[in-house]
Amino acid sequence: GAVVSQHPSRVICKSGTSVKIECRSLDFQATTMFWYRQFPKQSLMLMATSNEGSKATYEQGVEKDKFLINHASLTLSTLTVTSAHPEDSSFYICSARGASGETQYFGPGTRLLVL
């Protein structure tokens, strides 16, 4: 199956700093990438949808100025958590989908801890 990577896998940062998470599709071109967050023992919540070369579409309640998404190429999307606070601590997971595909392929996730 298609492979999606995320970097870093784990990050600890101080409150007020910004953190960038990368999501890469390694063996296919991802026209659409999705960003989710997952709190412990809970389900995945979609944060935003990004299409290559255009602005991301954010779900209701997700602050676009806080969670900056860039999908500059067909294999890379980045999520930047700006001015992170402890409540932003979570597991962030990306997924990627090709132009003709129905299936989303998920990355391994990034665990963010904000102190």
Place this chain on the structure above:
Amino acid sequence: SQQGEEDPQALSIQEGENATMNCSYKTSINNLQWYRQNSGRGLVHLILIRSNEREKHSGRLRVTLDTSKKSSSLLITASRAADTASYFCATADSWGKLQFGAGTQVVVTP
């Protein structure tokens, strides 16, 4: 927002037994997908069933879909310890956006 409920929330079985979990949803769908997540890891796609399909098989997995009842079930036959994981259903709309259920935690003991 979450699409619906999964039932049961947790399931504990012994190796060799079958595991069945159910998923209900609220809105119309394009397809429904099942995923597995091992603790602290990403999701692994298991199976996709389209809205015009009623049943699908993949190895030891069997998925059913009843659009009139807005529900789906996942059956894992002859379970193994390696099947221990959380299982999520997710419904896809016409844009391909996924909405996930709450998940079922399955523990298979040797």
